[in-house]
Amino acid sequence: MVSHFGVLHPTEKKKIFRMQKKMVGIMMGCRKEVSSRNLFRTLKILPLMSQYILSLMMFVIENKNQFTVNSEVHSINTRQHTNLHQPTSNLHDINREATTQD
Numbered sequence: 001m002v003s004h005f006g007v008l009h010p011t012e013k014k015k016i017f018r019m020q021k022k023m024v025g026i027m028m029g030c031r032k033e034v035s036s037r038n039l040f041r042t043l044k045i046l047p048l049m050s051q052y053i054l055s056l057m058m059f060v061i062e063n064k065n066q067f068t069v070n071s072e073v074h075s076i077n078t079r080q081h082t083n084l085h086q087p088t089s090n091l092h093d094i095n096r097e098a099t100t101q102d
Contacts, residue, residue, distance in 0.1 A: 013048070013049070016048055017047065017048050017049065020047065020048050021036040021047075024036050024039045024040060024043060024045065025039065027039075027043065028042070028043070060084070067084050067085070068084070068085040068087075069081070069082055069083065069084060069085060070082070070083050070084075070085050072085070073085050
């Protein structure tokens with residue numbers, strides 16, 4: 001579920017996060033007024049958005065060879081030369097590529 005979290009509508013993300021906060025509160029036997037931030041820390045559970053970010057970071061690290069760094073695109077020695085290169089494309093191009101691969 002976390003790997004597809006990015007495609008959910010923002011209102012759905014909020015609903016899921018609220019349910020997660022409610023479950024953590026029930027597990028810890030706390031009232032609704034208690035902040036869930038410390039409860040997540042106590043239980044060593046990442047909130048849903050943090051889980052999604054972690055899964056994205058793990059994907060990038062495990063698939064580093066599929067990405068281009070800025071120094072491979074141009075020879076200008078900048079502070080960002082080791083950062084991943086963001087290709088310029090629009091959503092229309094990406095959607096077209098996805099449908100042609102099916």
